[in-house]
Amino acid sequence: MSPEKQTVDVGGVAVRVSHLDKVLYPSTGTTKAELIDYVVRVAPALLRQLQDRPVTRIRFPDGVDGQPFFEKNVPRGAPAWLRHRVLPAAPGNDDEGTELDLPFLDDLAGLVWATNAGALELHTPQWSVSRRGVVRGADRLVVDLDPGTGAGLAECALVAHLVARRLAADGLRQTVPVTSGSKGMQLYAPLPRRRPAVEVRQYARDLAHALAQEHPRLVVAVMRKDVRAGKVLLDWSQNHPAKTTITPYSLRGRHEPRVAAPRWWEEIGPDLEQLSPDDVARRLDERGDPFTDGAGDPAADLAG
Structure with missing residues (x-):
């Protein structure tokens, strides 16, 4: 494995991370490693807000000055341990009439995985899904x-x-x-x-x-x-x-690093x-x- 890529143990889960020195906020020089450090520090509070809610991510793979994109479904190559659930798109959604494969971020490993992928913004609905897949x-x-x-x-x-x-x-x-x-x-x-x-x-x-x-x-x-x-x-x-609404404690993909x-x-x-x-x-x-x-x-x- 190249020095730019490594696997780290996060609460007993092996998580692949890469290019930790990559600057994602050029205005302040803030790196991916610093953003992962942030989500580690606030993980208990952030995870309470994410609990059982499917997470739509806004990813900034080239930093906040690059081109972001929305991601609702589980991406190709996601780790096998990531919890996800196939659900019908909510009424009124652009995807209405289809099914979505929605991910859940249950633990620190999920937060580190998402942040490593450039998912700075985590958006969630006001409803949630039980572990058995019942929409509440x-x-x-x-x-x-x-x-x-x-x-x-x-x-x-x-x-x-x-x-x-x-x-x-x-x-x-x-x-x-x-x-x-x-x-x-x-x-x-x-x-x-x-x-x-x-x-x-x-x-x-x-x-x-x-x-x-x-x-x-x-x-x-x-x-x-x-x-x-x-x-x-x-x-x-x-x-x-x-x-969906920006999740409390989520980062924002703005000119400077700011948080909800x-x-x-x-x-x-x-x-x-x-x-x-x-x-x-x-x-x-x-x-x-x-x-x-x-x-x-x-x-x-x-x-x-």
């Missing part, structure tokens, strides 16, 4: 906050508190904010029981339109670009069974910024995971 309903609601031209994270922070308060009034009191690693952020609310994804989508749509009507200068619930300037889009469509980072509500204010892999790993070590340790109270509004 959504166990969480997600609202994507996407700032339009002239708006940014400060506006997203303000809207995040509005959304979380409305969710709390409806009985969903454990909402966790996640800065996306890109422009905006997401809010995740665990559901008290599993619900059909289309039902959750309808609730999120109604919530978004109600808040847009109450706060027309700040919130919009439709994707038309001509009405989004200076406002924050509440993208309720992420709850559709055919849609779970946050505490006390941080969600006008000075909010996106976080790097080192930031996220350090915070996880020092303070824990907002998804398991609690994100705090959105009523503690630092946004004014």
Whole structure:
């Protein structure tokens, strides 16, 4: 085996890795080895988010300045130990009417395998699949906050508190904010029981339109670009069974290395910024995971 390729033991699983010195983020010189180190450091928290959810990957084999591609199915040459399941494509999917061979990342070996393949972004649906292959309903609601031209994270922070308060009034009191690693952020609310994804989508749509009507200068619930300037889009469509969302703790394939980072509500204010892999790993070590340790109270509004 060439020195560029090697097999490493990851929790008792032999994983092939290659070209560990390859730079995947040219702006910072961040190498594949450094990205594998990141997923190792955050693996317990990231794996909790991936558990039993099929993973759509966005791969950047030539780094973030190269040409990325989406990958839903298990790729040719995947290791025999990788769990996967053939399932019908979700209704409303471009692949509707076909079957997909979907992979699951169950352990650290799976994370290392995916990162070595350049799969920087890991996207997952709000529903999951049992080990017996039964597709289960959504166990969480997600609202994507996407700032339009002239708006940014400060506006997203303000809207995040509005959304979380409305969710709390409806009985969903454990909402966790996640800065996306890109422009905006997401809010995740665990559901008290599993619900059909289309039902959750309808609730999120109604919530978004109600808040847009109450706060027309700040919130919009439709994707038309001509009405989004200076406002924050509440993208309720992420709850559709055919849609996926960037997984909390996943890397992002942007100019600089950033992460979809779970946050505490006390941080969600006008000075909010996106976080790097080192930031996220350090915070996880020092303070824990907002998804398991609690994100705090959105009523503690630092946004004014």
